[in-house]
Amino acid sequence: MEVVGKIGRGLMVPMLAANFVVYIIVIGLAAWSLDKYIDGQQNHPHLGGNTSTTYMLEFGLLGGATGMCSVVIGFMHHRAWRSASLASASSSAFLAWAITSIAFGFAWKEIKIGGRRGKRLQTLELFITISTFSQMLYLMLLHAGLFNRRYGPDYLSHRDDTIIHRAPTQSHPSTSTLD
Numbered sequence: 001m002e003v004v005g006k007i008g009r010g011l012m013v014p015m016l017a018a019n020f021v022v023y024i025i026v027i028g029l030a031a032w033s034l035d036k037y038i039d040g041q042q043n044h045p046h047l048g049g050n051t052s053t054t055y056m057l058e059f060g061l062l063g064g065a066t067g068m069c070s071v072v073i074g075f076m077h078h079r080a081w082r083s084a085s086l087a088s089a090s091s092s093a094f095l096a097w098a099i100t101s102i103a104f105g106f107a108w109k110e111i112k113i114g115g116r117r118g119k120r121l122q123t124l125e126l127f128i129t130i131s132t133f134s135q136m137l138y139l140m141l142l143h144a145g146l147f148n149r150r151y152g153p154d155y156l157s158h159r160d161d162t163i164i165h166r167a168p169t170q171s172h173p174s175t176s177t178l179d
Contacts, residue, residue: 018134022067034058048121066092067135070089107129
């Protein structure tokens, strides 16, 4: 008997590890930059920015935090590898991707507006872009089981071992006799 999701499960850990590293960097850079902005140090040599910088920093920090939560839930799903854990992993991954995509939009708006952007802001823009696409790849990997059971569990089964199909019940023969 073929192990369900053997291919997808093998790809899950490297993808989660990459997302973990990227989200740690996003959280660190966004938190440092936001701290400098709150303290009024926008003229710091590594900071700079323009009118969309504060929005990018806020949504980058929020996206990084929800992304880290989705990585933790992803590791728990990898350990359980069931349909029930797939639902929680994919929903948290989708929310993290949505918030990171908003930060991605603000990062590109910041690039479009231009102005002096320090090295740390440019690095944060790069890592927000990377995290948006790596989270999207992670979502695709999570949902690969919908297309073939070799890639992971799907949402269709009530049990993870087999899909149970119940035969329709047959009507009982009538006990009345014809005279």
